[in-house]
Amino acid sequence: MRAQHGDHGGDAEPERPPPARESLGLLADRSFGPFFFGNLIANCGTWFLVLAAGLFVYRLTGSAFLLGVVGFAQFAGVLLLAPWTGTAADRFDRRRLLFVAQGAATALASVLAALVMLDHATTATVIVFVLLIGLAQAFTVPALQAILPDLVAPERLGGAIALLAVTFNLARGAGPAAAALVIATAGIEWAFVVTALAYLALVAGVLAIHPRTQPKRPRRPRFRESIAVVRDRPRLAALMLVSSALSIGIDPVNTLSPAFAAAVWDRSDVLAGVLLGAFSVGALTAAFTVAGRPGQPRRQLVGRISLLVGGMVAFALAPTLELGVCALVVAGFGFLAASTATIKELQLSIDTDHRGRIMALWAVAFLGVRPLSSLADGALASASSPRLSALVMILPALAVVGVLVVRGRSEPGRELAPVEAGLAGAGPTARESGPTGDPTNR
Numbered sequence: 259m260r261a262q263h264g265d266h267g268g269d270a271e272p273e274r275p276p277p278a279r280e281s282l283g284l285l286a287d288r289s290f291g292p293f294f295f296g297n298l299i300a301n302c303g304t305w306f307l308v309l310a311a312g313l314f315v316y317r318l319t320g321s322a323f324l325l326g327v328v329g330f331a332q333f334a335g336v337l338l339l340a341p342w343t344g345t346a347a348d349r350f351d352r353r354r355l356l357f358v359a360q361g362a363a364t365a366l367a368s369v370l371a372a373l374v375m376l377d378h379a380t381t382a383t384v385i386v387f388v389l390l391i392g393l394a395q396a397f398t399v400p401a402l403q404a405i406l407p408d409l410v411a412p413e414r415l416g417g418a419i420a421l422l423a424v425t426f427n428l429a430r431g432a433g434p435a436a437a438a439l440v441i442a443t444a445g446i447e448w449a450f451v452v453t454a455l456a457y458l459a460l461v462a463g464v465l466a467i468h469p470r471t472q473p474k475r476p477r478r479p480r481f482r483e484s485i486a487v488v489r490d491r492p493r494l495a496a497l498m499l500v501s502s503a504l505s506i507g508i509d510p511v512n513t514l515s516p517a518f519a520a521a522v523w524d525r526s527d528v529l530a531g532v533l534l535g536a537f538s539v540g541a542l543t544a545a546f547t548v549a550g551r552p553g554q555p556r557r558q559l560v561g562r563i564s565l566l567v568g569g570m571v572a573f574a575l576a577p578t579l580e581l582g583v584c585a586l587v588v589a590g591f592g593f594l595a596a597s598t599a600t601i602k603e604l605q606l607s608i609d610t611d612h613r614g615r616i617m618a619l620w621a622v623a624f625l626g627v628r629p630l631s632s633l634a635d636g637a638l639a640s641a642s643s644p645r646l647s648a649l650v651m652i653l654p655a656l657a658v659v660g661v662l663v664v665r666g667r668s669e670p671g672r673e674l675a676p677v678e679a680g681l682a683g684a685g686p687t688a689r690e691s692g693p694t695g696d697p698t699n700r
Contacts, residue, residue: 284410284414284417284418284421285421287409287410288468289409289410289466289467289468289469290409290410290418290421290467292462292463292466292467293405293409293463293464293466293467294421294422294425294463295459295463296459296460296461296462296463296464296466297402297422297425297460297463298425298428298429299456299459299460300360300456300457300459300460300463301425301426301428301429301433302428302429302432302433302436302456303367303433303452303453303454303455303456303457303459304395304429304433304453304456305429305433305434305437305534306433306436306437306440306449306450306452306453306456307332307367307388307391307449307450307453308328308332308434308512309433309434309437309438309441309449309530309531309534310437310441310446310449310450310453311328311332311384311385311388312325312328312513312515312516312530313441313446313516313527313528313530314374314379314381314384314446315327315328315381315384315385316516316517316520316527317527318380318381319381321640322514322517322521322636322639322640322644323636323637323639323640324381324385324636325513325514325516325517325632325636325639326513326632326633326634326635326636326637326639326640327385327632327633327636328384328385328388328513328632329509329512329513329628329629329631329632329633329635329636330628330629330630330632330633331385331386331388331389331392331629332388332389332391332392332628332629332632333392333625333628333629333632334389334392334393334629335389335392335393335394335395335396336392336396336399336621336622336625336628336629337622337625337627337629337630338396339393339396339397340396340618340619340621340622341618343396343397343399343400343401343618343621344400344615344616344617344618344619344621345615345618346397346400346401347397347400347401347404347615347617347618348404348615352401352404352405352408352469353405353464353467353469355397355401356398356401356402356405356460356464357461357464357465358397359394359395359397359398359401360394360395360398360457360460360461360464361461362394363391363394363395363398363457364454364457364458364461366387366390366391366394367387367391367450367453367454367457368454369387370383370384370387370391370450370453370454371447371450371451371453371454373387374446374447374450375447375450375451396621399617399618399621399625400615400617400618400621402422403422403601403617403620403621404617405469406418406419406422408469409467409469419598419601419602423545423594423597423598423601424542424545424546428538428542429538432535432538433534434530434531434532434533434534434535434538435531435532435534435535436452437449437452437531438528438529438530438531438532439531440452441528441531442528485619487616488616488619494604494616497600497603497604498600498604498619498620498623498624499623499658500559500563500596500600500658501597501600501601501620501623501624502623502624502627502654503563503654503655503657503658504563504566504593504596504597504600504624504655505623505624505625505627505628505631506627506631506651506654506655507566507567507570507593507651507652507654507655508537508566508570508589508593509628509631509632509635509651510570510573510574510635510639510644510647510648510651511533511534511537511570511573511586511589512534512628512632513631513632513635513636514635514636514639514644514647514648515530515531515533515534516530517639517644518530518533518579518582518644519532519533519579521644522643522644522645523578523579523582525579529579532579532583533579533582533583533586536582536583536584536586536587536590537586537587537589537590537593538590539587539590540569540586540587540588540589540590540591540592540593540594541590541591541593541594542590542594543587543590543591544590544591544592544593544594544595544598545594545598548562548595556662556665556666557666558595558596558599559596559599559658559662560659560662560663560666562592562595562596562599563592563596563655563658563659563662564592564659565588565589565591565592565595566589566592566593566596566652566655567592567652567655567656567659568588568589568592569585569586569587569588569589569590569591569592570585570589570648570651570652570655571649571652572584572585572588572589573585573586573589573648574644574645574646574648574649574652575645575649597624601620604616604617604620631651634651635647635651638650
């Protein structure tokens with residue numbers, strides 16, 4: 259995007275290290291390092307829970323629809339509790355909120371593991387506990403996103419956001435593969451035990467961090483104020499809609515992997531972990547190669563989302579598991595490349611007083627659609643086939659590509675409209691991203 263603004267002469271920023279090197283340097287930071295590793299291990303634990311709960315239910319019932327119910331239970335809290343979770347992240351000390359919420363998730367996961375170990379768990383038991391853990395973690399999501407600018411200097415925020423995305427995608431790769439290995443060798447009950455231990459790692463990480471002193475927050479922040487901010491800034495709303503389309507598009511990978519492995523390709527359902535891992539290989543490749551790379555936002559989104567669409571279509575139609583694995587690598591690359599850009603843009607253009615509530619809205623857009631898409635995904639797969647379900651779920655992302663292409667042709671000399679220079683009274687966070695507010699213009 260620099261070419262569009264011309265030469266800034268004496269105002270030009272000094273040359274910065276490559277994105278990968280700059281981001282990795284943050285791991286030595288005394289606050290960000292424990293936060294990163296605790297979050298990484300906890301995210302791996304979540305994938306242990308996702309795979310173990312899905313396999314537990316699928317083995318007992320053989321129902322693709324109930325796989326969708328498990329997905330609904332996992333993310334229902336993000337959708338239902340957003341007004342309270344976002345407000346809590348802006349009203350209370352974010353470090354304490356993370357400690358309490360993640361501590362509750364750890365306790366619930368421990369009880370579930372004990373029930374499974376003692377052979378007292380049923381399909382209903384597992385679904386209920388997945389729901390309760392999801393309710394606890396609904397408070398974790400906006401607080402995790404909102405506390406990030408409190409841990410690093412503004413000029414290092416872009417790298418920190420990229421690394422936070424890496425924790426999710428490293429976990430997406432390592433978690434399912436490790437869970438599949440544990441389930442195949444030790445038994446499904448031990449996957450639930452690992453979940454509880456992994457959640458405890460984030461509790462320890464939160465205890466080790468030291469957020470910077472923040473301005474006094476409003477005593478009674480109102481969620482509707484942040485809804486008004488998004489309503490008045492159409493680009494923020496557009497970014498959240500893009501996040502929703504991306505989340506819906508990849509739901510078959512998360513929800514239907516056991517059904518694809520067992521019902522579509524007639525292989526062991528444990529290979530669902532391999533499918534999830536293949537998606538993550540592509541995502542990690544994108545995180546360390548193209549995430550944060552400067553360029554024209556519209557052109558980047560069209561190319562990256564197109565990769566996701568193409569990969570998911572190839573996955574849905576793949577005649578063998580091996581070809582499905584290759585397709586998911588491509589889909590994962592496109593997904594991470596597109597989703598990181600949208601999260602970065604949101605984080606760099608909102609004020610700290612609204613950050614928790616705005617990121618709660620993002621969580622609704624990105625994660626809150628998962629309960630509904632998982633139910634729709636499971637119901638469609640049950641009524642027809644997993645292949646058709648995967649093709650239908652990628653349609654919103656294809657529609658986003660179409661809108662971007664059409665608008666690009668109707669406005670050939672104009673890039674995506676710049677984000678306004680922050681909210682009223684915004685601090686440096688909203689202005690650090692350069693002349694247009696675009697975080698790629700760094």
